[in-house]
Amino acid sequence: MTYPKTALEQAAALHSKAITSYELTQHVLATIKETDPQINAYISVDEEQALAQARKVDARIEKGDIRSPLAGVPIGLKDNLCLKGSKTTCASRMLASFTAPYTATAVQRVLDADLIPIGKCNMDEFAMGSSTENSAFFTTKNPRQLGCVPGGSSGGSAATVAAGQVAISLGSDTGGSIRQPAAFCGVVGVKPTYGRVSRYGLVAFASSLDQIGPFATTVRDAAAVLDIISGHDPHDATSLQTPVPDLRLTQDTQPLNGLKVAMPVELLSDAIQPGVKTRVLEAIAVLEAEGAQVDRVSMASFNAALASYYIIAPAEASANLARFDGVRYTYRNEAATHLKEMITQSRTDAFGEEVQRRILMGTFVLSSGYYDAYYTQALKARRLMAQEFDHVFESYDVVVSPTAPSTAFAFNSATDPLTMYANDCATIPANMAGLPALSVPCGEWEGLPVGLQLVGRALDEATLLQVADAYQRATAQVQ
Amino acid sequence: MALDEKDLEKVARLAHLNLTPSKKATLLTQLNGILDQVATINYLDLDAVSPMTSVVEQGQFLREDCPTVSLTTADLEQNAPVFEDGAFRVPKITASTDTAP
Numbered sequence: 001m002t003y004p005k006t007a008l009e010q011a012a013a014l015h016s017k018a019i020t021s022y023e024l025t026q027h028v029l030a031t032i033k034e035t036d037p038q039i040n041a042y043i044s045v046d047e048e049q050a051l052a053q054a055r056k057v058d059a060r061i062e063k064g065d066i067r068s069p070l071a072g073v074p075i076g077l078k079d080n081l082c083l084k085g086s087k088t089t090c091a092s093r094m095l096a097s098f099t100a101p102y103t104a105t106a107v108q109r110v111l112d113a114d115l116i117p118i119g120k121c122n123m124d125e126f127a128m129g130s131s132t133e134n135s136a137f138f139t140t141k142n143p144r145q146l147g148c149v150p151g152g153s154s155g156g157s158a159a160t161v162a163a164g165q166v167a168i169s170l171g172s173d174t175g176g177s178i179r180q181p182a183a184f185c186g187v188v189g190v191k192p193t194y195g196r197v198s199r200y201g202l203v204a205f206a207s208s209l210d211q212i213g214p215f216a217t218t219v220r221d222a223a224a225v226l227d228i229i230s231g232h233d234p235h236d237a238t239s240l241q242t243p244v245p246d247l248r249l250t251q252d253t254q255p256l257n258g259l260k261v262a263m264p265v266e267l268l269s270d271a272i273q274p275g276v277k278t279r280v281l282e283a284i285a286v287l288e289a290e291g292a293q294v295d296r297v298s299m300a301s302f303n304a305a306l307a308s309y310y311i312i313a314p315a316e317a318s319a320n321l322a323r324f325d326g327v328r329y330t331y332r333n334e335a336a337t338h339l340k341e342m343i344t345q346s347r348t349d350a351f352g353e354e355v356q357r358r359i360l361m362g363t364f365v366l367s368s369g370y371y372d373a374y375y376t377q378a379l380k381a382r383r384l385m386a387q388e389f390d391h392v393f394e395s396y397d398v399v400v401s402p403t404a405p406s407t408a409f410a411f412n413s414a415t416d417p418l419t420m421y422a423n424d425c426a427t428i429p430a431n432m433a434g435l436p437a438l439s440v441p442c443g444e445w446e447g448l449p450v451g452l453q454l455v456g457r458a459l460d461e462a463t464l465l466q467v468a469d470a471y472q473r474a475t476a477q478v479q
Numbered sequence: 480m481a482l483d484e485k486d487l488e489k490v491a492r493l494a495h496l497n498l499t500p501s502k503k504a505t506l507l508t509q510l511n512g513i514l515d516q517v518a519t520i521n522y523l524d525l526d527a528v529s530p531m532t533s534v535v536e537q538g539q540f541l542r543e544d545c546p547t548v549s550l551t552t553a554d555l556e557q558n559a560p561v562f563e564d565g566a567f568r569v570p571k572i573t574a575s576t577d578t579a580p
Contacts, residue, residue: 329558379530434534
């Protein structure tokens with residue numbers, strides 16, 4: 001039997017009872033069994049739980065109790081999202097045996113909407129990385145070219161959608177960790193406005209930057225997932241109290257007449273791979289042909305984006321990861337004879353190289369004598385970035401750029417940390433300013449996908465989704 | 480060089496991480512490379528700019544002060560390395576070489 005490919009198509013088939021969620025979930029599990037030995041998108045797959053959930057949902061659908069537009073559709077979850085009773089490892093030895101005692105709000109909303117969590121997707125350890133090579137367990141391969149990375153840190157979540165295992169998944173984005181793997185794998189990835197989606201139950205990396213968001217092959221699917229997971233949560237003090245509009249794209253695709261688009265010249269520099277630049281400029285020409293007005297602008301604060309992010313994010317990470325101490329719920333070094341030794345050796349044993357590097361970096365920039373020189377300066381640069389976006393959004397509706405400076409690279413090709421960090425140059429500004437952003441596929445270069453990034457005003461996910469949807473239709477990515 | 484070996488040792492102590500000599504050497508090179516890169520932030524004119532600690536500018540959300548069930552002892556025990564009599568058991572605080580005050 002051939003199953004529908006997109007989440008909304010699967011939902012339509014389920015709700016018309018052409019197929020059952022149990023059949024669809026079995027099909028997804030079989031596909032994962034067949035293809036994941038090659039891709040390695042999943043750290044864990046809970047077949048029993050998924051099928052049990054599917055049975056319950058089928059019983060409800062049979063009675064006409066359809067709890068959401070995506071009820072019955074399987075979904076993958078990044079393994080830094082807590083799901084009660086399941087292992088939540090963050091791809092780290094530190095949490096290799098950790099069973100989540102509670103469920104993240106975003107995941108609970110997915111469950112309440114009757115989606116079917118299939119399993120936990122591979123990632124860079126504690127979400128620190130841009131290739132998923134920092135996973136303590138194994139690397140994930142890019143389904144579009146197996147010798148290449150899927151991007152990171154949500155590499156598994158991107159790969160599972162790109163490989164056709166599931167139609168939708170959830171990832172998290174701190175400096176580009178949804179958008180960059182979406183670009184590398186040729187799928188759609190959305191990071192909402194900071195605070196749009198509750199962080200309760202997302203294992204924290206950098207609390208002022210982290211956001212949960214969807215992957216999908218179509219913008220319409222991603223919008224439907226975002227609609228489900230968004231909204232205020234009393235458990236998260238940074239969760240926005242602003243009501244969420246209906247984010248689903250239920251109308252016909254809107255024309256782009258009158259849309260004003262800004263293209264920062266700093267993100268079309270020689271640092272961007274020529275093939276990526278070519279595809280992105282072609283994509284921008286499509287937006288113009290659809291009615292948008294596109295202008296080149298200068299956003300000089302972008303030149304400091306990497307510098308400020310790689311001060312703020314490690315600083316916050318050093319604080320957030322201080323809780324992993326071998327005492328209550330983590331790996332413990334059993335040979336230590338006293339407490340301080342136990343804490344120090346547990347952390348040394350169980351944190352990977354990149355995590356240790358960022359903890360040290362963060363501890364240094366927060367330490368006495370250096371705090372003002374680094375951390376305070378970075379916070380000021382952050383405000384400058386936010387102000388510059390505010391200024392651009394006085395005259396423009398959307399900022400476009402390449403999502404990443406290159407297409408997916410080969411494994412082990414980034415030999416030093418700075419080379420890896422440079423992958424984030426285009427995605428970081430949106431996190432620093434707390435703005436919604438997404439990546440939509442815009443063609444290929446030498447067989448590898450290229451992503452077009454759109455950044456919008458705070459709380460204006462709707463415009464981003466509409467523009468990206470129009471782009472997908474104009475380029476026949478969807479019918 | 481922004482970070483020397485003494486600084487790195489101090490930072491490692493604060494971060495509760497042990498560093499072998501070879502790891503120290505590698506990290507010194509890497510961290511100083513990163514610090515050189517992030518020092519470019521000083522090219523910006525930031526004197527008149529105030530630090531941005533949060534992108535969310537909304538009032539503090541307060542919820543009703545109602546007791547609810549949080550994690551149970553069983554929840555805590557399932558992940559604990561060593562759990563005895565309702566507590567997390569850890570090695571003794573002082574090292575065996577420490578002398579009493």
